[in-house]
Amino acid sequence: MEETAEIYLHEKRNLALVISGRFESLVGASALMVAMPLFVLDKTGSGTIMGLFSVLQILPRILITPFGGVLGDRMNRKHIMVFIDEFRGMILFLLWLIGIFGNIDVPLLLIFTAVLSLLDGIFDGPTGAMFGDVVRKEHMKRATSFNAMANSGANIIGPILGGMLYGFYGFQSVILLTSILYILSGISEMFIIYRFTPKNGKVHVFKELIEGIKFVGMNKGLKFLFTFAVVINFITSPLFGVVFPYIIRTVLQFSSTQYGLIQTFFTVGALLGNLLILIILHKVSSKVLMVGGLIVQEIICVVFSIMIMPMFGFSKSILFMIFSIGSFLISLFNVFVNTPLNANLQILVPSELRSRVFSVLSVMAMGVTPISSALYGYLIDRIDPFWFFLSINILGFIITLFFVILAPDEAYNPNPPLSNE
Numbered sequence: 087m088e089e090t091a092e093i094y095l096h097e098k099r100n101l102a103l104v105i106s107g108r109f110e111s112l113v114g115a116s117a118l119m120v121a122m123p124l125f126v127l128d129k130t131g132s133g134t135i136m137g138l139f140s141v142l143q144i145l146p147r148i149l150i151t152p153f154g155g156v157l158g159d160r161m162n163r164k165h166i167m168v169f170i171d172e173f174r175g176m177i178l179f180l181l182w183l184i185g186i187f188g189n190i191d192v193p194l195l196l197i198f199t200a201v202l203s204l205l206d207g208i209f210d211g212p213t214g215a216m217f218g219d220v221v222r223k224e225h226m227k228r229a230t231s232f233n234a235m236a237n238s239g240a241n242i243i244g245p246i247l248g249g250m251l252y253g254f255y256g257f258q259s260v261i262l263l264t265s266i267l268y269i270l271s272g273i274s275e276m277f278i279i280y281r282f283t284p285k286n287g288k289v290h291v292f293k294e295l296i297e298g299i300k301f302v303g304m305n306k307g308l309k310f311l312f313t314f315a316v317v318i319n320f321i322t323s324p325l326f327g328v329v330f331p332y333i334i335r336t337v338l339q340f341s342s343t344q345y346g347l348i349q350t351f352f353t354v355g356a357l358l359g360n361l362l363i364l365i366i367l368h369k370v371s372s373k374v375l376m377v378g379g380l381i382v383q384e385i386i387c388v389v390f391s392i393m394i395m396p397m398f399g400f401s402k403s404i405l406f407m408i409f410s411i412g413s414f415l416i417s418l419f420n421v422f423v424n425t426p427l428n429a430n431l432q433i434l435v436p437s438e439l440r441s442r443v444f445s446v447l448s449v450m451a452m453g454v455t456p457i458s459s460a461l462y463g464y465l466i467d468r469i470d471p472f473w474f475f476l477s478i479n480i481l482g483f484i485i486t487l488f489f490v491i492l493a494p495d496e497a498y499n500p501n502p503p504l505s506n507e
Contacts, residue, residue: 114264116244137463155445158212175268215440241353249346298442307496359421379422
């Protein structure tokens with residue numbers, strides 16, 4: 087397309103603006119995601135409430151994501167990105183004002199969490215699809231790695247800021263910071279050079295979404311990846327969203343700063359993983375990276391789960407080291423799976439379907455997570471969280487082995503689709 091070719095003339099500028107905008111918003115979002123569970127746990131100390139909080143972070147996002155996918159293939163993706171970032175900033179500024187002149191209680195925070203989750207669901211598909219529009223295919227793997235490194239940097243800074251601000255100045259300071267960063271992100275994204283030709287005709291959400299689903303169904307590799315994503319997200323995603331912070335904060339009673347530092351080690355691992363791909367591992371096949379990353383990551387999860395068991399009697403300082411090293415290694419090897427996978431998806435899916443296909447992937451991957459989040463929150467109030475953590479990680483390892491053995495080659499090395507024109 088001529089418009090796309092013209093956009094590529096500004097590839098470096100656009101990539102820098104997209105990455106910088108995402109960096110600013112992610113710093114605030116990751117700070118808030120550290121502070122929110124700390125606030126909820128400090129207020130209630132309840133695993134059940136923590137599970138409900140996790141459900142409200144995910145469920146509204148899942149419900150609105152299909153609409154966001156259709157919207158992203160119909161409307162200017164840049165305009166959606168800018169509007170949502172500015173609106174999220176204003177929503178959080180309103181919450182900050184409520185805290186200044188009144189009081190932020192847990193029910194109010196849950197409502198705002200649900201609203202932000204809805205906005206995230208509209209934001210994800212269009213902005214994820216836009217990345218493939220402003221970067222050439224031959225540069226996609228490197229661009230994906232740079233983007234992931236920027237995200238890792240934001241997720242290093244964010245949790246530290248969130249933990250420290252929460253510990254020293256309270257929850258409201260984190261809300262204000264995130265609000266400002268979202269607004270700044272939207273401003274920087276306004277300068278992206280991007281053109282969009284709107285699709286004519288009425289919007290038929292379900293019909294257009296089915297087109298995305300059919301595309302997935304016609305690709306063997308995508309079908310297998312989507313199935314694996316559903317199963318593994320149901321099993322393991324709430325493990326680090328509900329059980330992990332519960333053990334750290336409620337059972338072991340680590341400080342908010344320590345919790346933020348442990349979260350930072352996840353992002354340090356991701357940053358190093360992407361650096362390794364850029365400098366050393368860029369010539370290694372996607373299959374070798376993904377298979378190796380999956381297997382080693384799951385082995386580390388199981389070993390980590392064993393080492394934190396109370397039977398060993400480790401001191402809190404030793405446990406902090408184990409949590410930090412475990413978080414770093416899990417994230418490091420997870421990058422070897424996610425970076426080549428994300429680059430391949432951008433190439434595999436045509437632009438006119440990309441938002442819808444990405445929304446289908448998001449819904450399928452996250453759709454079952456609220457159920458397991460609520461279930462895990464209920465269970466950790468009633469059974470030993472350490473044994474529960476170990477059992478789920480063993481189950482995740484078994485599922486991963488089945489995937490590695492049965493996955494078709496298309497799941498690792500998808501070919502770009504043929505043009506319909």
